[in-house]
Amino acid sequence: MKILVINSGSSSLKYKLFDMTDSRVICAGLAERIGGDGACLTHTVYPGTDAQEKNRFEEPFDTHTKAIDKVAALLMEGDQPLVSSPQDLAAIGHRVAQGGETFKENCVVDQSVIDGIRENIVLAPLHNPANLAGIEAAMERFPSVPSVAVFDTQFSKDLPDYAYRYAVPQSFYADYKVRRYGFHGTSHRFVTRQLACLMGKPMEAMNNIVCHLGNGSSMTAVEGGVCRETSMGMTPTAGLIMGTRCGDIDPALPCYLSDCTGRSVKEIQSILDRESGLSGICGMNDMRDIHKAIEKGNDDARLALDMLCYSIKKYIGSYYAVLGRLDAIAFTAGIGENDFAVREKSLEGLEPMGIVLDREANAALKGKTGRISVPDSPVQVWVVPTNEELEIANACKALAA
Numbered sequence: 001m002k003i004l005v006i007n008s009g010s011s012s013l014k015y016k017l018f019d020m021t022d023s024r025v026i027c028a029g030l031a032e033r034i035g036g037d038g039a040c041l042t043h044t045v046y047p048g049t050d051a052q053e054k055n056r057f058e059e060p061f062d063t064h065t066k067a068i069d070k071v072a073a074l075l076m077e078g079d080q081p082l083v084s085s086p087q088d089l090a091a092i093g094h095r096v097a098q099g100g101e102t103f104k105e106n107c108v109v110d111q112s113v114i115d116g117i118r119e120n121i122v123l124a125p126l127h128n129p130a131n132l133a134g135i136e137a138a139m140e141r142f143p144s145v146p147s148v149a150v151f152d153t154q155f156s157k158d159l160p161d162y163a164y165r166y167a168v169p170q171s172f173y174a175d176y177k178v179r180r181y182g183f184h185g186t187s188h189r190f191v192t193r194q195l196a197c198l199m200g201k202p203m204e205a206m207n208n209i210v211c212h213l214g215n216g217s218s219m220t221a222v223e224g225g226v227c228r229e230t231s232m233g234m235t236p237t238a239g240l241i242m243g244t245r246c247g248d249i250d251p252a253l254p255c256y257l258s259d260c261t262g263r264s265v266k267e268i269q270s271i272l273d274r275e276s277g278l279s280g281i282c283g284m285n286d287m288r289d290i291h292k293a294i295e296k297g298n299d300d301a302r303l304a305l306d307m308l309c310y311s312i313k314k315y316i317g318s319y320y321a322v323l324g325r326l327d328a329i330a331f332t333a334g335i336g337e338n339d340f341a342v343r344e345k346s347l348e349g350l351e352p353m354g355i356v357l358d359r360e361a362n363a364a365l366k367g368k369t370g371r372i373s374v375p376d377s378p379v380q381v382w383v384v385p386t387n388e389e390l391e392i393a394n395a396c397k398a399l400a401a
Contacts, residue, residue, distance in 0.1 A: 001400070002026070002088055003393045004075075007095045008134025010126070011035055013067045017075065017082060018393045020090070026082050027075070031067040041067065043074050045082070064137040072141050089145045091396040092138050095186065095388070097127030099151035101177060106154055106395045109135055109147040117149065123177065123234070148399055150392045155185030156220070156227045163229055180238075182230035184212045188220045190391035191332045191384045196225075198369070198382060199328060207323045209316060212386065213342065214333035215243035215285060219312070221319035229322050231315055237273055241304075241311045243285035246276035248311075278304045287339050309345035316346070320353060328380040329355065337385050338366050347381065354378030 001020040006013065013031040018024065029043040039061040044054045061067040075083040083089060094109070100120040107113055114132065121128045139147050156164075164180040165173060172178040188210045195210075196203040203225035210220045217240040221229040231239030241247040254268045261268070279285040282300035284293065293301035320326050331343050340363045347357050356377035365372055365383050373381035 001090045001397065002083060003091050003093060003396045003400075004083075004089055004138075005093045005095075005389045005392045005396075006134050006138060007389070008064060008130050008137075010130040013064055013071070013134060015071055016389045016393075018390065020393060020397050023390055023393070029071065029074070031061055031070070034061045034064060034067050041070055043071075064133040065140055068134075068137040068141045086142050086145050089142065090400045091146045091148050092142060093148045093150055093392040093396040094131060094135050094138070095152065095392060096131045096135075096149045097152050097183065098124035098181065099149075099153045100181070101179075103149070103151050103154070104157045106148060106150045106399065108399060109139065109149050113149055123181070146400070148392075148396045150186060150395045152183045152185045153181045155189045156180075156182030156230045158226045159228065159230065166234075178234060180230065180233045182218070182220070182227070183232045183236050184216070184218045185227075186388040186391040186395075187212050187332060187386040188218075188222070188227065188230075190388065190394075191330050191386055192220075192222050192225060194369075194384050195328055195330045195382060198371075198384070199380060201327070206327045207325050208328045208330060209319050209323075209326065211312060211316075211329065211331045211336050211346075212333045213240075213312070213331065213336035213339075216245065217242045217333070217335070219315045219319065221322045223323055229319055237269075240315065241281075241308045242277040244274050244277045244279045246272045246280065278308065281307060287335055287342065291339075291341065305342070305345065309342060309348075312342075312346040313348075313350070316350065316355075317353075326354070326379050328382060330382045330384045332384050332386040337368075337383055340365065343372065343381075343383075355381065357381060 003018050003020055005016045011034045013034060016028045017026040019026055025047055027043065027045045028047050029041060031041040033039040040056060040058045042056050044052060046052050096117060098120050100123050102116040102120060117128055117132050135147055159180065166178060168178060191210050192208060193203060195208055196206055208222050210222060212218050216236060219231045219240065220227050237245050239247050254265050257268045258265050277285065281304040282290060284290050290301045290304055294305060335342055343362055344357060344359060347355055356374045358372055358374045362372040369384055371380060371382050
């Protein structure tokens with residue numbers, strides 16, 4: 001069974017082809033600058049193996065459909081095609097940012113699903129249109145292959161009402177769907193599933209916290225495999241301090257800053273999304289640069305690190321309270337998998353809560369799976385690399401079955 005996974009951005013299209021008999025990646029690629037100058041596509045066959053072959057193609061892609069056409073040609077042409085025909089594909093999986101309250105489950109795409117995704121553009125104006133462009137392009141090029149929509153918001157669909165509702169007038173929720181949705185769901189589900197396997201426990205018997213830390217970051221409290229709390233809100237701006245997003249702030253700040261600066265509330269919102277977070281504090285949003293700056297005595301960089309780790313620690317404490325019992329914490333994504341200093345600082349002082357880090361194991365682990373708590377720590381701490389594309393492929397496989 002072969003499944004093609006597509007993650008479509010406003011001017012990009014990322015893809016992976018999986019052989020689901022063993023979850024092996026057959027090829028992967030990225031089309032960039034779609035609709036603009038300098039469009040190109042990087043295509044890698046059998047990545048990470050001795051047979052790896054990488055090629056770069058520079059040619060105009062005016063639309064996502066043109067990019068999909070090129071991907072199709074790379075998959076199906078040649079003496080030994082990776083896909084013999086469209087019928088060789090069991091499904092095409094698509095990441096969709098926002099399902100709103102319309103989509104509680106992942107689903108095979110038909111016209112009603114397209115209409116529903118389009119209706120939710122108001123909740124994700126930057127992401128859903130791009131996701132929809134990828135879906136429509138794939139359906140045009142591969143009309144006989146089922147397209148499957150996998151929603152970032154699906155994992156947090158089981159939040160209780162007292163967790164997802166905001167304390168605003170009822171009409172705001174009823175008329176405008178103002179509520180907490182949560183994002184990064186495919187990552188949180190994948191890591192939760194992997195964590196249960198690593199610990200040799202059924203997912204349904206575990207309580208865990210997942211820390212997805214990257215340029216965009218979020219955390220979830222998971223009870224028996226079900227998401228009970230999540231840090232992002234109606235939008236991905238809320239929650240932890242991120243690379244360029246502010247995270248949790250006083251809701252009155254946008255209006256206050258608008259009055260002070262003469263800028264519109266929309267302009268202030270754009271600054272909170274694109275010029276804030278770590279970047280706003282110290283002018284850098286890459287943790288590698290921040291650590292180097294700290295070594296040179298940059299106090300703003302030190303403050304950025306302190307604020308980030310403090311925000312993670314606060315969420316760990318509150319999620320422990322929500323769950324009542326905690327079996328494990330998992331760190332994942334770019335920072336979570338690679339930055340031992342952020343992991344250590346975020347867990348400092350939590351030993352009375354049964355969270356005891358093995359500092360040597362933590363410092364030695366980068367970019368791979370491993371346990372970083374001491375053997376007798378009541379709460380285990382793990383690093384678990386995420387694989388959102390594989391989780392989307394797994395969702396497609398489940399629906400195909």
